[in-house]
Amino acid sequence: MGDERAMVIFQPSGRRGTVPKDVSLIEASRLLGVDIETLCGEKRVCGKCRVRVEEGSFTKFGIHSSMSHVSPWLEEEGKFISREEKEQGLRLGCVAKVAGDVLVFVPEESRAGKQVVSKAARDIPIEHDPAVKVYSLEVEKPSFEDPRGDFERVCEGLEGAYGLKDLKVDLHALRTLPTELRKGAWKVTVSVWMDQEVIRVQAGEMKKHFGLAIDVGTTTIAGYLCDLMTMEVVDTVSLMNPQCKYGEDIMSRISYHMDTPDGLKRMSDDVIEGLNWLIDEAVKRSHPPRKKVKKGGDETEEWIEAPEEGRTYLRLSREDIEDVALGGNTAMHHILLQLSPEFVGLAPFPPVIHRSLEIKARDLGLHINPSAYIFVLPNEAGFVGADNVGVLIAEEPYKSDEMQLIIDIGTNGELVLGNREKLISCSCATGPALEGAQIQFGMRAAPGAIERIKIDPETHEVDYKVIGREAWKSFSKPEEMQTKGICGSGILDVLAELYRSGIVLKSGRFNPEQKSKRYRRNPENNQPEFVIAWTDETAISKDVVITQKDVRQIQLAKGALYAGCKLLMGRMGIQQVDKVKIAGAFGTHVDRQKALIMGLFPDCEIDRIVSIGNAAGDGCRAALLNRAKRKEANWVARNVEYVELTVEGNFQKEFMGAMHIPHMTDPFVHLEGLVDPDILGQK
């Protein structure tokens, strides 16, 4: 051991790096800037640092499980980890030690300082008209005078009391019907899908009817557990898309499908497994936590419920989840459903299907009520998917007179421009840089992440603020900062300041003339970099820097985004938009002024720029809770005109012009000679 090192990747943050072998996973997480909860200070008594170990050596597309890459299981871990959990790979971070390359998943509850920007549900107005509704019913029991079948008895009861006609029934629901009827002494609660099909029959009067709105992102999957009767969002569960192991962006997933026999099925299975984890997690959280206690004698132990005081628990079962509305970009949509994404990746990028789908949960292998349907939102185009449809039905620009520009920046950028007259959309390959990914020290918006920065133009001295600490660095001792990286909202700040202080040139190149000791070339690759935080200010035992490549990534992203906006406006024949709406976590935290200055999107009055949060998820929720929204989704998916940027004649010009910092009012004037030949070669 000793000098040997191993690669550790933490999910869902994606932070990675080598650490000395034999350090604990907690220690490794600290070295790599990942926060894991350790209430007891690693005394192995609080059980808060549970992580899931996904062992193996890394290959192009993921992980090969092989030998054990962490130290063996210790008996004391059993106090906090059940046998089933152990089989799933759960370990205590303070006990398990790095023994080789290893992938570690940090469950939400083990993350210290929960992510500040969460995909939380917003309050948007939704009329209560869910696809699945429930009806209480009492029927006469059969007699020789009235020997009608059980189902006919229920149907005729539902027709008499609620006017429901011509009901069909799912076979699984029908199988339980005779016994539930008799168990409830001929009083039952019936769940009916779309006034068409009985999907559940329960004895007596039952009140647990839930649905899940799920936004399947390229990187993150977020699920909102909603009460179908009250519309309340009772829980939000998110996880990293397990397909990330096949590549971070859409194209690498499409390639994996094309290069690997069974690749599509494998990716689909993975995301289904992720969704089932999400479902299980939502169900689990609706029950009190359990703890292990000694039982009577000395050696026997058992798990008992330990409800938190003052809290009530819904105590759901999987069967209580009776509906799902799900959206994702077109590639995620296709892969999830095992539809070939091959042609989505080839000009002219047609999707396999636009319209929404209603699929039995069991046909996808989702572990909710087996008779339930999954509503899959429709796609607009190959690169503007069901997630964007979700944004649109949440924001309803087609009901507005204002000319709105809706920007959804996730792993990909999707833009919609228009109002009640017309809507046009496009996709732009921003990449995930604006979210802090693909940036060397990029990280999630969590404690220790730099979110604001100032650079003195004279001295090139840096002052900054991290999430989780009020005081700026200049008012703190270095060791108080505990800096870990730069989050999405800090990235633009950094670039703006680097430029303002002359460290970076218009072209995006570091100014080779500068004398700052913070400017240096990386000894390994000889690339220029600039130190934002020195090692003694960090919690990760190394300097936090911005590299030339980082600057390029941000330039590419902002260039793609700006060019997309400009081209859509040109198509629409307008010079100005009335409103800019920014969806996604990026929107929530971006400094609107800096974004304007840096030329992320066209000019707009600053108070007309609004953040709309995870509007895609909101749209899924709207479709879950309101049937008209499902129709609206199909309508809008077919009535947004998709503009393929790459075939627009002036796209390359707009793009290259838009990459400069700051963006020129008219990029074409200064274009010649300004664009570095290596700008485009960097990606």
Next chain:
Amino acid sequence: MGDERAMVIFQPSGRRGTVPKDVSLIEASRLLGVDIETLCGEKRVCGKCRVRVEEGSFTKFGIHSSMSHVSPWLEEEGKFISREEKEQGLRLGCVAKVAGDVLVFVPEESRAGKQVVSKAARDIPIEHDPAVKVYSLEVEKPSFEDPRGDFERVCEGLEGAYGLKDLKVDLHALRTLPTELRKGAWKVTVSVWMDQEVIRVQAGEMKKHFGLAIDVGTTTIAGYLCDLMTMEVVDTVSLMNPQCKYGEDIMSRISYHMDTPDGLKRMSDDVIEGLNWLIDEAVKRSHPPRKKVKKGGDETEEWIEAPEEGRTYLRLSREDIEDVALGGNTAMHHILLQLSPEFVGLAPFPPVIHRSLEIKARDLGLHINPSAYIFVLPNEAGFVGADNVGVLIAEEPYKSDEMQLIIDIGTNGELVLGNREKLISCSCATGPALEGAQIQFGMRAAPGAIERIKIDPETHEVDYKVIGREAWKSFSKPEEMQTKGICGSGILDVLAELYRSGIVLKSGRFNPEQKSKRYRRNPENNQPEFVIAWTDETAISKDVVITQKDVRQIQLAKGALYAGCKLLMGRMGIQQVDKVKIAGAFGTHVDRQKALIMGLFPDCEIDRIVSIGNAAGDGCRAALLNRAKRKEANWVARNVEYVELTVEGNFQKEFMGAMHIPHMTDPFVHLEGLVDPDILGQK
């Protein structure tokens, strides 16, 4: 060995008995009166005697596979049996020897002298309007100007060319769509279910679209493979219902469900497996047979196709079967769908559901096109099921002015009486005796089965005729008869003659005064029996007899049937019916005059009694090929008034009176003192 004996049961005939160990299965079949094809005279060269061995010791409900109960596999069997078939238990009957209790299934093609009465399809007029229709289509390929999704492209094409609107698509069909479109250079054949849902997309112009009409009987399952485009019945495949191992009648299956955890699932799995065998068989028969040939060198062998001259083969795949219409009695319906049959067996016998069901083939585990639906015909009542609905939509008594009595005698008897004004139905517990089952020497209508008989009232000498031989016994040498048993159509003859000649009394008892050497008491159980054929006339090396118990079984069956008819007529307020229609194999071969004399059903002009064959199967076929018939089925299922005989006040009286031979014109007059106290205790 030597004196040791073992029990052998042959299916689907159900013939059983003990044979000396070490005899070949062919020899055992001969001893038990089962015909297996042996073209080469057991020289092991024709390969016609292939049978499937289902080893094990017998328990109440079936077979426990344990040790090997037949002699080991011999290399020479491999000439006729492939490796897969060997794994399924196939053996050559002339090679394999009995080593213990064993169940042997004789595939249809190995049965010598095919069953004379087959569940063949009749010609009934059906208008061509199948649920699944196929459309040829050519679409434009996608371009940047027209980047519509693949499915929308197809849908809009179908709408333009055929007026199909708002089509949905099954996920499995959607998965194949993009590749089929491109494989066919944008020309495809689309199968659409009920003008609603795309269930298949094939490149180019494809003509193979088939459906199966399936009649799931308590004893026999019959499948009619139909061309959905031409309506032609291209093949008929039948098998014994594999549930027979859980008991021969409906009540014993219901008991098995109630007594055995998982019993319902087990029985359902068995019948599904049977249906899959039927499907595979239909598919297999559409290909040329294969034979093994030496290949080049000496040792290597391979299987090649050996098409029969002048025959063309459809060469179907499972996926070419795009629809199924299926009927069965209520218990078979419920068990197949894993709906509890418990309450069907308990007063007031309500079924779980009346109306028809449309279930995805994959949800039942049927190996046809995975996107296809199964249409399950509706049930009338707990004991008048979807099979009877099939009879009704085939015969359409509700469109007739004539007062029709429709009798369906299978394992159970179902009666419908009425015309366009009104229809009433009932079920009567005839048991399968009238089909030759539960009769000691009862057998299928196959060569060697006694079908006509005469008994001299003076001498009590017996003359008879067997199927497969023109000459009566009195014109034959004993060894020419090769008698094996009595088939359904012979049973009534026998009873009528036994009575006419004074051997059996009115009450059904054997006349103890008679002196015939053919009359004797069985040494084992001391029960009276009468010899129909002496050992030297038989192919089974023993006397063929009619026992007192046999007579009782027939009496019970005919009594139940007659009483049912009378009570329905009383309900309807009529003394006479205009027409009697007899469905099932029994109807095809019964001597109408004798049936009238014996009092099977009420008086009717003899030429107003007609056989309608397997009308239940015809009804399934009608539902497969015509959508209106599906609606009609639901209508009729709810508009036939079901009469529960057992709660009719005079049922017991009618029943007991009707058991006598011959039936009294007014049974009540002679009832007292005539009914033997042991009549009812026999069942």
